Structure formats: structure tokens, C-alpha cells
Amino acid sequence: PPLTSPNVTSDRISYIGGDHIRANCSSPPSLPAANITWYVNEQMVPGFTANHVLNYSNGYASSLATLELEAAVHSPVPTLMIRCEASIFDVWRSTSHTIVLRERSANPASALGRSFTGAATETCLPTIMVLLLQFFLQLLQRYSGTSIR
The missing domain is CATH 1.20.5 (Single alpha-helices involved in coiled-coils or other helix-helix interfaces)
Incomplete structure (x- = not known):
């Protein structure tokens, strides 16, 4: 099994409703390559299968996955928590840290x-x-x- 957890990154640290958000997840090298599952606000993203595999000369492989979503315009929760989980069958499972994106106002003065x-x-x-x-x-x-x- 891999020695480290998967790593998640995002193209932004905050968002406005309607923004296009992109996050990337990479699993450490393993044999076989890990499957990646995405979670947004602790809900599994269903039907996500867009994993790319990087093969290394030693036979190991890393999985890479990109999650693209559009932030809701009138969401009751002004925060997006994004994380990924890497797993190899039922043998190994590890979760990345959680990225927290906070919604910002499009015009801060309008609230006042x-x-x-x-x-x-x-x-x-x-x-x-x-x-x-x-x-x-x-x-x-x-x-x-x-x-x-």
C-alpha cells in the first residue's frame, strides 16, 4: 500500500455563486493504481470515473483526477468542503486533507x-x-x- 495520503488542490480559495471551480487529486504511487472518489460537503460525488493513470518504469502507478463543478448561486451553505479519497479494492483506503472554499460577496458594500x-x-x-x-x-x-x- 502507499505510504502517504492522496493530495488535493484547487484553483481558488474562495468563490462567488456561479463560479467554475476545479480541483485536482493525486494518489501516491501504488500497484495497482488507486481509485479516486470525490466528496463535496461530505457528500460523495456520484458517477465520477475520470481517473487518469501515470505509469512509472518500476511498475507502480499514480492516479490523477480532476473535479469540475459550478458553485450554486443561492446556496444556503456559504462554504464548499472538497476532499478526495484514494482506495485500492478493500485493501487500502486513505483520505486527503479537506479544502475549504468560502463564498465571498460579489459586492461587499451592497450588504451594508x-x-x-x-x-x-x-x-x-x-x-x-x-x-x-x-x-x-x-x-x-x-x-x-x-x-x-
Whole structure:
């Protein structure tokens, strides 16, 4: 049996709903080559058979598998946990570490309402300027004793 666990990698560390996610799993050299099974959020990915085998000159072989999926747009769980498992019949079985991908907001400011750097500033700034101008005109009128019109 192999001496190490399978290794899993991903093309990203976070995602937005609708993103295309690709993960790769490689098993250590063994004889025969291991079968690879994918798990997403602890659920086995059914019907996955796309293993590629790398044969070595010493007779051993490594299995490579690529998982491609599209992140759900409105998922109730904002996390994807991806892992793979390598097995050789009922003789040997080992699981990779789990990759945790966190969903990120497409527009972080939208969750907070209007942005201070967006339309809210464009609306508030002229109003503030008019109020300040009125205040200074009243001060000037009070101290000069004359009416400014």
C-alpha cells in the first residue's frame, strides 16, 4: 500500500455563486493504481470515473483526477468542503486533507446598504454644502447687522 495520503488542490480559495471551480487529486504511487472518489460537503460525488493513470518504469502507478463543478448561486451553505479519497479494492483506503472554499460577496458594500463612496455621497454632499452656506450667511448677518439677500 502507499505510504502517504492522496493530495488535493484547487484553483481558488474562495468563490462567488456561479463560479467554475476545479480541483485536482493525486494518489501516491501504488500497484495497482488507486481509485479516486470525490466528496463535496461530505457528500460523495456520484458517477465520477475520470481517473487518469501515470505509469512509472518500476511498475507502480499514480492516479490523477480532476473535479469540475459550478458553485450554486443561492446556496444556503456559504462554504464548499472538497476532499478526495484514494482506495485500492478493500485493501487500502486513505483520505486527503479537506479544502475549504468560502463564498465571498460579489459586492461587499451592497450588504451594508448604500455605499458612502457611491450615490449616498452624491446626494448628501450638496445638501451639506447648502446647510453650511446658510449657517455662515446667518452668522455673517448677525455680526454685521445688515441683511444679506
